[in-house]
Amino acid sequence: MTPGNCAAAFSAQMAGEENFKEELRSQDASRNLNQHETAGHPHSRSLEMLLHRLRAVHTKQDDKFANLLDAVGEFGTFQQRLVALTFIPSIMSAFFMFADHFVFTAQKPYCNTSWILAVGPHLSEAQQLNLTIPQAPNGSFLTCLMYLPVPWNLDSIIQFGLNDTDTCQDGWIYPAAKKRSLINEFDLVCGMETKKDTAQIMFMAGLLIGSLIFGLITDKMGRYPAILLSLLGLILFGFGTAFVNSFHLYLLFRFGISQSVVGYAISSISLATEWLVGEHRAHAIILEHCFFAVGSMLLTGIAYSLPHWRLLFLVGGVLVIPLISYIWILPESPRWLMMKGKVKEAKQVLCYAASVNKKTIPSNLLDELQLPRKKVTRASVLDFCKNRQLCKVTLVMSCVWFTISYTYFTLSLRMRELGVSIHFRHMVPSIMEMPARLCCIFILQQIGRKWSLAVTLLQAIIWCLLLLFLPEGEDGLRLKWPRCLATELKSVTILVLTLGEFSLAATVTVFFLYTAELLPTVLRATGLGLVSLASAAGAILSLTIISQTPSLLPIFLCCVLAIVAFSLSSLLPETRDQPLSDSLDHSSQMSFQKDVAPDLSSDGSFWNKVKDMTTEDTSSDDMSEEAAKNVILNAQILRLDPYPVSNPALKQFNKEEANSQAPCGPGPQTILGWN
Known part of the structure; x- marks a missing residue:
């Protein structure tokens, strides 16, 4: 091995140690909190935690993008801003998704019998109903029938009454209505109630079609244009619903809104998943869903206070207009760019994210994105x-x-x-x-x-x-x-x-x-x-x-x-x-713990034999990655042989461990097959 290669190997080894040390330091607080809980089985718990850390390190080694995102900043200003950008669209998605439930407020309709006002202009509303609307046996007015007009004067109508009935001829009135809803706007009564269910079915149909369309668009065109397209749909169809002049046009706009809602859900989840790593990814998606619930609460409060259904969509449209700014501030997914062969664009996005986080990406990590021999990954439904x-x-x-x-x-x-x-x-x-x-x-x-x-x-x-x-x-x-x-x-x-x-x-x-x-x-x-x-x-x-x-x-x-x-x-x-799988030929990896860990449910005698090494090696925050792997290997050997002094495998391991002290010597990684 040449001196240059030796120095490079030693630098890589030291970098791995520093990364692992930093990861262990970040877990120090949670480890202290769990000490009381795990007092009964301290060695089992400490080794289990150690295995979890090693599994995370092993995963990052397999995922080049995880290493790049670590260099960019695992959850820096750029990622925090990206997560925050998902909040407002999530609120508005819930707002428009459930708006249907508040615009079909139940109303008590009566046939419009204003014809009688021509002969009795001073009649009160109650008198008008008594003279022109038939009554049920229990005394309540029938909602879908009326007495036909007659060429009599008011006194004759009061004296003799009306007998001929028919369905409503001139529409309906809603005397008890406190709010203007779709029901009294488009008279969805007296056999037209099923149109309310039609609106729900139309919305679900939009979800069906939008799921397919936006799924394909997001994978073919990218996460960035799919999000912008869905936000544009929320603006146009959400704001435009306030100005529809027919119920059929309302159904069309609801169809468009449903596609935009599901399109944003698909594209935003994809973008957050590919930009974030580990538990940060989980936290981002959970927060996005929490703000979806906030949108539902906001809708309930606004709908309760507004007297007209059109105002509800006007308010929602005004709130969604600022999302136009996402054209300039939303990033594309570097993973998607790489899968499409756009290496230069992927590097630019990563370097921009690093600059926002005030980090510098090592050139060797960026060079790993150069894949001249690998063809662009192609896939279809x-x-x-x-x-x-x-x-x-x-x-x-x-x-x-x-x-x-x-x-x-x-x-x-x-x-x-x-x-x-x-x-x-x-x-x-x-x-x-x-x-x-x-x-x-x-x-x-x-x-x-x-x-x-x-x-x-x-x-x-x-x-x-x-x-x-x-x-x-x-x-x-x-x-x-x-x-x-x-x-x-x-x-x-x-x-x-x-x-x-x-x-x-x-x-x-x-x-x-x-x-x-x-x-x-x-x-x-x-x-x-x-x-x-x-x-x-x-x-x-x-x-x-x-x-x-x-x-x-x-x-x-x-x-x-x-x-x-x-x-x-x-x-x-x-x-x-x-690690996230990028291509179709990516096979699911076995759990690191299954491959290299001893059985954590072992009896107490096993843990007594590894007591000293686990306590000594896991109590220090300065433990290197190699030392941690040594602990696992020793534990495996002890598990196989309860008498380690006579175990030839342990003697061989100790010999190899001594050789690993040299900068370029064969370390325990070679023994375990990790390199």
Whole structure:
């Protein structure tokens, strides 16, 4: 080995040690907090933590972009700004997504009988209704019938009354209406009520088509143009809805808004996933979903105070206009640029991010992005059928996503059947979603993506099973139970429904992150589009079943689907501390802990034998990466042979360890096959 190569190898070795030392220092606080908890098994816990650190280091060595992002700044000013940029669009996505629920305010209509004012201009509203509107046997006015006009004077009409009835001829009036809604704007009454469901179906259809379109656009054109296109859709269709002059035009604009909402969700998740590493990625997606809940709360408050439905969309349109500035401040994903062969653009974006973070990227790391012999990675939606592993993962994720969406919409519709006010139905679950999503930070850090998904799905199963034993609607409560008991059962049912939505909100957040990490960069957005398509299908099925079968069947299907999804989720691989896959030929790596770690459930005698080495090596923050690997190797040897003094493998290891003290000597990395 030449002196230059020796010096380079020694520099690389020292750089690896410094990186590992810095990583261990960052975990010092959490290690001190856990000391009391792990007092019963200090050596097991310390070795487990050590294994976790080594697994993270090993992962970063395999992921060149992880090394580059470390040099750029793992979560510096640039990444913080990127995460903050997702907040306002998330708020507005929720605002426009749920606006439908507040513009169809129920109104009591009556036929417009202003013809009688020509013969009795001084009639009060009550007198006008008494003379021109038929009454039901219980004394209430019929909403869809009127007495036909007659050429009589007012005294004759009062004396003899009117007899001939017909449907409303001149539209409807809404005397008790306090707000202007779509119902009294376009007269969606007397057989036209189904148009309200048409608006929901049109919105879901937009989600279906938008999932496919924006998934393809995001992977073909890039994350940056897809986000700008979706934001443009929010501005045009959101603001433009306030000026529609027909219900059919309103449906068209809602169709466009739904595509923009799902397009932004897909492209922004892809961008955040590819710019951030480790737990920062999870935290960013969780915060984005928290601000989605903030948007729902903001919508509830504004809708409650505004007297006209058009003002609601005007306010939302004004709030979304500043998003035009994203044209100049939003970055593109360097991973996507590399997969498309745009090496120069990828370097420029990375260097800009480093300059914002006041960092300098070593030239050797940038040189690793030079891939002259590697062709541009090409992929299409057909690869979801051709690639067996990708097909299996996508099918499982689609089934889980379908279940989550169907269950969430079923619980929301069940809440509506109980007669709960629309503002309560949106405000309380939105408030509950905030802690539900924030709890994901803890569970993702402690048990990983796979088990977090399983835990949240299990909670949803429990709440759905409880709903099978509770009354299904307000009418059923009044008919089957005494009034006092019916009130208590209604409160219990509302509580269980709210807790079910709480669990599903956490499930949605975990699964969005999990899905983005499972899919390769070249097809990440397309895959997110496919699973979002399954989500829209689940919502449509929920609307259909609830409207056709008002019984326990929808809740029973929730239980069955949730159990199936819980079972299928066990087939998915864990992605925590694993490098993001960029191309289709990227194979899932085995867990580092499985490969090199001893069994952490071993008996106490094993830990007594490694007591000194684990305590001594893990108590210091200055421990190098090589020293940590030595601890693992010694632990393996001790696990195989309880008498280390006579173990020839340990003698050989000690000999190799002594040789590793030279700058270019064969270190333990060579023994373990890590180089």
